[in-house]
Amino acid sequence: MKTIKIKKPKYLDAKNLFEDAMGYARKEASKISGIRNKNKMIYSKEKARINLMGEYIINKLDIYITSFPVVSELDQFQKESLASLIQLKEFKRELGYLYKLNTVIKTLKKKNLASIKRSDKPEAVRRIFYGRVLSLKKDVLRSVEKLNEIGKKLREIPEIKLIPSVIVAGFPNSGKTTLLKRVTGSEPEIAAYPFTTKKIELGYFTDKYKEVQVIDTPGLLDRKEEERNLIERKAVNALTNLEGIILFVIDLSEASFSLEEQKKLLDEMKKLEKKIIVALNKEDLASKEQIDKAKELFKEFDFILTGEQDKELKEKLIEKMS
Secondary structure: OOEEOOOOOOOOOOOOHHHHHHHHHHHHHOOOOOOOOHHHHHHHHHHHHHHHHHHHHHHHHHHHHHOOOOHHHOOHHHHHHHHOOOOHHHHHHHHHHHHHHHHHHHHHHHHHHHHHHHOOOHHHHHHHHHHHHHOOHHHHHHHHHHHHHHHHHHOOOOOEEOOOEEEEEEOOOOOHHHHHHHHHOOOOOOOOOOOOOOOOEEEEEEEOOEEEEEEEOOOOOOOOHHHOOHHHHHHHHHHHHOOOEEEEEEEOOOOOOOHHHHHHHHHHHHHHOOOEEEEEEOHHHOOHHHHHHHHHHOOOOEEEEOOOOHHHHHHHHHHHHO
16 A cells, blocks of 8 residues: 655664774774784784774664655655654754765774774774774764754654545634544544644545545644744644645534634635535534524535534545545
8 A cells, every 4th residue: 555654763862972982893893813913914904893883873874864755755645744743954954964974984994994994003093093983973972863853853753645535624622633533533632622633533444345534734823924833733734735635624613713714714625626525513502593504604615514423424535425
């Protein structure tokens, strides 16, 4: 099954990276035997220590660096997901800087392996190499620490399946997440404050052996794009760049936003040119007047009173996707 997924960067504990590299090199070099000439034995061991220490650090950093996504290779949804979590310029700068530091270590290893061949003091060459590599330790640790923090945020980006999908949208506190739980049986975080959903939540239900993906997005406010916060931009990103029908959830009780305000935001959704179903939610908290008003206000849309009609809602969603 195809998915939209972003590479999940590895975590690197670099605190003892350099010390571990030296210990590994010393241990492995000590295993060299069978060379009778004392000077040749010293040369072989010191050369091995340069090579082994360098390769240990280089390989660890190479694996770490390449575990991060390449921004230019991402699709629009992934790029905007990334931008909603981190500063892309800082990410590129830090990854580029660590790559540069690793390139310096590669160059030092190559030069000192060449130098040791011409030297009658192999121990001195190895010490010089160790000293120069260790002088980079502080910068490497600082860079890895920053990238580990960035990596932690990148692991929040969900893996979207390329299957029939429903994108749930609406104002904060409209009951979107509760509806997701009812329709899919998933257990998202629910709390009684605005922007409860701070990231995209996923749930699934099955229709005759066919899986349907429900994508719950953070609440949106009816305001200009440049005024929206990073949480709202996650919702805009999903609505704009993912395929699927929109389930727009209306809070009938008007606890936080009027029906007119919610209608205005819904009208903006029409510009996306996606199929829309309106879920008139929180019927139990609304008056008859509010329900009647909503029916009239949203009559141009395909709508359903959610109530306890989970089966009917699923059927309507499936019908809309066909």
